[in-house]
């Protein structure tokens with residue numbers, strides 16, 4: 001092998017939000033869940049991880065660089081991922097440059113990794129899901145592993161359970177599996193992102209502070225103490241999974257919204273049923289639920305579904321753009337920005353929804369009428385940090401444009 005070459009791969013992977021929740025492990029080490037779950041993948045244009053992995057015979061160390069929006073801690077799963085993919089590595093050849101890496105060379109070669117999230121890390125926006133899925137996907141492509149995305153999902157799962165669902169776009173099911181070694185606990189695509197493309201997703205970031213109880217600790221305590229969880233996993237979720245798949249396949253928004261809201265509420269009920277109880281939602285989360293429930297009821301058919309993960313942030317899924325524009329008007333009425341905040345930094349992502357809502361500047365926000373379904377509607381200025389408007393999105397991709405790589409093609413060091 002020549003001495004100075006660098007081969008690298010850059011991948012981009014989305015984050016996801018569960019509409020039927022994963023909460024509770026039957027095997028903590030292998031990360032095997034107590035029930036199936038289903039998620040929607042969020043558009044990587046607005047929330048994604050970009051990861052570059054590089055290999056060169058001149059690298060003497062395993063190196064990780066983090067250029068993140070919010071630094072993340074070194075995670076002990078990185079060497080695990082590297083080992084797992086290395087075991088599946090195949091020959092790699094770049095004929096033009098006269099480089100050949102044979103299967104057995106991978107054992108001694110070191111890799112460099114750099115990763116970037118285009119959204120805040122550890123803020124309850126599932127950065128670990130996008131981050132771990134991206135690392136596994138990028139390493140697999142670099143090392144020419146032949147495994148498909150479902151098989152890769154079973155590796156990503158062992159970093160963080162929800163990460164396995166970020167290996168696909170659209171709607172994704174994590175099948176809990178049966179076998180002891182966990183090899184059948186993996187993600188499969190239910191439908192791709194084009195199947196239901198009029199959905200609009202608005203995330204209300206209620207707090208960017210790190211949460212008090214991590215998902216891992218929280219679900220361990222729930223498994224140990226909650227009888228409600230056992231009932232949920234055995235009796236409720238299996239039926240909901242079937243109904244949710246049906247609703248998604250038929251684009252039946254009323255059933256989808258009903259199941260999504262009910263499952264989010266049951267997940268938080270299970271957290272309350274834990275000893276000591278875990279509170280992930282706060283007053284602002286409850287106000288958002290109430291706003292959506294009252295509006296849906298006043299129209300007679302659901303316009304919007306809500307779901308909350310292990311934190312206070314609301315993920316609101318609107319039936320279509322019209323419903324999303326109306327929702328944004330209501331949200332901005334209740335939660336106007338602080339006077340020193342610009343609208344441009346308060347509503348992020350797909351800003352065309354703002355236009356549809358007829359809102360161009362803060363004066364328009366001030367002038368919004370109170371939602372008719374609530375009498376004497378109060379306003380809670382500053383209680384939401386910001387909103388992100390997005391939609392269902394695609395799964396992982398490779399970025400061929402070298403300008404998007406995070407490592408230098410000459411040195412393999414961060415640019």
Ligand SMILES: Nc1ncnc2c1ncn2[C@@H]1O[C@H](COP(=O)(O)OP(=O)(O)OP(=O)(O)O)[C@@H](O)[C@H]1O
Nearest residue numbers: 049072073075115121122123124125126127128131
């Ligand atoms: N781009 C990335 N590459 C590799 N690992 C990442 C990346 N981004 C985040 N992580 C890992 O995920 C951890 C953050 O996970 P954590 O569960 O605390 O927050 P989150 O996933 O953003 O929020 P939540 O789980 O509540 O949705 C980081 O400390 C890091 O180990």
Ligand SMILES: C[C@@](O)(CCOP(=O)(O)OP(=O)(O)O)CC(=O)O
Nearest residue numbers: 018021022160161162215216309310
């Ligand atoms: C509430 C959830 O977001 C929980 C996600 O938990 P994690 O996947 O973060 O947990 P670990 O497997 O312990 O890393 C629901 C979900 O995404 O299904």
